[in-house]
Amino acid sequence: MDATLKQVNEALSAPAISAWQRHENARISIVSVLAFLAFWEAMVQFGLVNPLFTSSPSRIATAGYELFAGGTIYGDLRASGVEFFAGYGLAIATGVPLGVLMGWYGRVNAVLDPFVSALYATPRIALLPLVMIWFGIGLMSKVAIVFLGAVFPILVNTITGVRTIDADFIKVARSFGSSDRQLFLKVALPSSVPLLLAGLRLGLGHGLIGIVVGEMFGATEGLGFLISVAGARFQTDKVMVGIIIIAVAGMTMTAILRAIERRFERWRPSDRG
Amino acid sequence: MTALRPVKLEIRGVSLERYNERTRQRLAVLDRIDLQVCEGELVSIVGPSGCGKTSLLNAIDGLIRVTAGDILVDGQPVDRPGPDRAMVFQNDCLFPWRTVAANVAYGLELQGKLTRREMRERAGALVELVGLAGFAEHYPNELSGGMRQRVNIARALAMEPELLLLDEPFAALDAQTREFMQFELKKILVRASSTALFVTHQIGEAVFLSDRVAVFSARPARIKETIDIDLPQARTLDLKHQAPFIELERRVWRLIEQEAQTAGMMTVA
Numbered sequence: 001m002d003a004t005l006k007q008v009n010e011a012l013s014a015p016a017i018s019a020w021q022r023h024e025n026a027r028i029s030i031v032s033v034l035a036f037l038a039f040w041e042a043m044v045q046f047g048l049v050n051p052l053f054t055s056s057p058s059r060i061a062t063a064g065y066e067l068f069a070g071g072t073i074y075g076d077l078r079a080s081g082v083e084f085f086a087g088y089g090l091a092i093a094t095g096v097p098l099g100v101l102m103g104w105y106g107r108v109n110a111v112l113d114p115f116v117s118a119l120y121a122t123p124r125i126a127l128l129p130l131v132m133i134w135f136g137i138g139l140m141s142k143v144a145i146v147f148l149g150a151v152f153p154i155l156v157n158t159i160t161g162v163r164t165i166d167a168d169f170i171k172v173a174r175s176f177g178s179s180d181r182q183l184f185l186k187v188a189l190p191s192s193v194p195l196l197l198a199g200l201r202l203g204l205g206h207g208l209i210g211i212v213v214g215e216m217f218g219a220t221e222g223l224g225f226l227i228s229v230a231g232a233r234f235q236t237d238k239v240m241v242g243i244i245i246i247a248v249a250g251m252t253m254t255a256i257l258r259a260i261e262r263r264f265e266r267w268r269p270s271d272r273g
Numbered sequence: 274m275t276a277l278r279p280v281k282l283e284i285r286g287v288s289l290e291r292y293n294e295r296t297r298q299r300l301a302v303l304d305r306i307d308l309q310v311c312e313g314e315l316v317s318i319v320g321p322s323g324c325g326k327t328s329l330l331n332a333i334d335g336l337i338r339v340t341a342g343d344i345l346v347d348g349q350p351v352d353r354p355g356p357d358r359a360m361v362f363q364n365d366c367l368f369p370w371r372t373v374a375a376n377v378a379y380g381l382e383l384q385g386k387l388t389r390r391e392m393r394e395r396a397g398a399l400v401e402l403v404g405l406a407g408f409a410e411h412y413p414n415e416l417s418g419g420m421r422q423r424v425n426i427a428r429a430l431a432m433e434p435e436l437l438l439l440d441e442p443f444a445a446l447d448a449q450t451r452e453f454m455q456f457e458l459k460k461i462l463v464r465a466s467s468t469a470l471f472v473t474h475q476i477g478e479a480v481f482l483s484d485r486v487a488v489f490s491a492r493p494a495r496i497k498e499t500i501d502i503d504l505p506q507a508r509t510l511d512l513k514h515q516a517p518f519i520e521l522e523r524r525v526w527r528l529i530e531q532e533a534q535t536a537g538m539m540t541v542a
Contacts, residue, residue, distance in 0.1 A: 171362070186382070
């Protein structure tokens with residue numbers, strides 16, 4: 001048995017692969033992106049496509065520089081940022097506790113499930129006109145639409161996470177004399193964390209959709225508004241700047257959540273075996 | 274000799290019936306089981322697969338109720354799980370979000386009788402007892418199957434149970450690890466002077482670990498025979514290759530063979 005212990009020790013401490021190897025895929029990705037940008041730029045430079053439709057990396061860079069240097073974009077960034085984080089934060093603050101309640105108490109679930117299921121199945125964009133009627137075209141309507149987009153994935157994942165406890169864990173808990181409260185605190189909550197985090201990540205994507213569509217539908221500032229106005233004026237470069245900012249923001253936030261998820265990966269019951 | 278020691282577990286005329294919702298049939302699982310386990314004794318139950326060994330263990334742990342008969346631990350009837358009994362589960366069932374030490378301390382946390390520090394000390398001592406010193410802060414998914422079963426055993430021992438119930442704890446291990454774990458378990462149980470009931474379908478394992486082996490019949494399970502294992506307490510794996518051990522193993526195997534034949538699991542050539 002000591003031999004086994006030693007093997008495990010070695011397996012745990014040995015660096016699996018060198019840093020250079022580990023980053024091989026990242027290097028390939030960077031080259032592929034650079035190649036794409038070069039191809040795009042060349043097509044425009046050689047007059048093969050019309051930059052009015054396709055823009056080009058250099059034009060986008062110029063437009064981006066002008067937007068930031070001119071200072072006009074900061075208001076849009078702030079508006080979108082505030083709307084997004086308020087809506088998303090509200091979605092977490094509501095979705096997680098409500099999900100825990102619905103997952104744990106069958107009665108609470110029975111009361112709320114029809115509404116949650118119906119709203120979850122409805123594309124939230126369809127609610128946009130209603131939201132505009134209720135909240136106007138200011139900040140609040142966008143907060144509401146981000147909230148509506150993000151809250152359901154978070155809620156549904158939390159419910160599933162709390163409710164689906166591994167039958168083996170319930171058996172262990174019962175055998176060790178666990179009370180219902182202890183089952184909830186020491187088993188149901190921790191075992192729901194991986195699903196909950198996945199819900200947060202899904203909610204993030206839905207929230208971003210909400211903000212862009214919301215601002216396009218009716219707003220006076222924000223990135224979605226900027227894209228929509230620039231699009232109406234055929235300012236393709238500016239449209240692209242807006243898209244890129246949103247894409248980068250989305251990727252960054254998703255990456256952060258993925259990193260957190262990886263930290264909790266070992267919590268997954270499926271790792272057993 | 275064993276008769277002089279107080280009886281720890283008394284099973285009297287225990288029968289168990291299961292109702293199958295789908296087929297709407299009653300299935301007799303256990304049929305009037307009588308069994309006694311004395312203090313400090315290790316008794317194994319062997320029998321054909323699916324004969325109800327695990328059901329009996331679950332009933333003793335208080336996880337399920339029997340249809341008839343009594344289960345007494347220290348003279349007290351069992352009707353729910355209690356701190357006087359602890360189960361070592363077949364799948365290790367460790368909580369993946371808890372470290373080894375925290376898994377071992379789980380039962381103590383539920384009880385809430387010890388301070389945090391006492392729990393940590395007790396868990397630390399048990400982690401060492403099962404040979405996992407240095408792994409206290411590891412997570413289960415960083416351990417091998419054998420190491421996880423050690424944690425599973427330590428978690429049960431941490432409760433300092435009057436009666437330890439082991440449900441085929443080595444079933445998922447490879448043959449070699451299994452042999453080592455049998456040796457380790459015997460050592461641990463002797464050191465902790467535990468009273469234990471061990472369920473397995475492996476005959477060598479039962480003989481090696483036990484003071485007595487109870488052979489179950491095919492379902493509905495009855496005790497076909499109980500065999501005393503008069504081997505020295507200090508057992509090494511080498512014992513398995515010696516004549517007295519092999520003879521005992523053969524006796525148990527014959528009983529099981531008969532059962533398997535009557536149950537139609539085996540056809541005679």
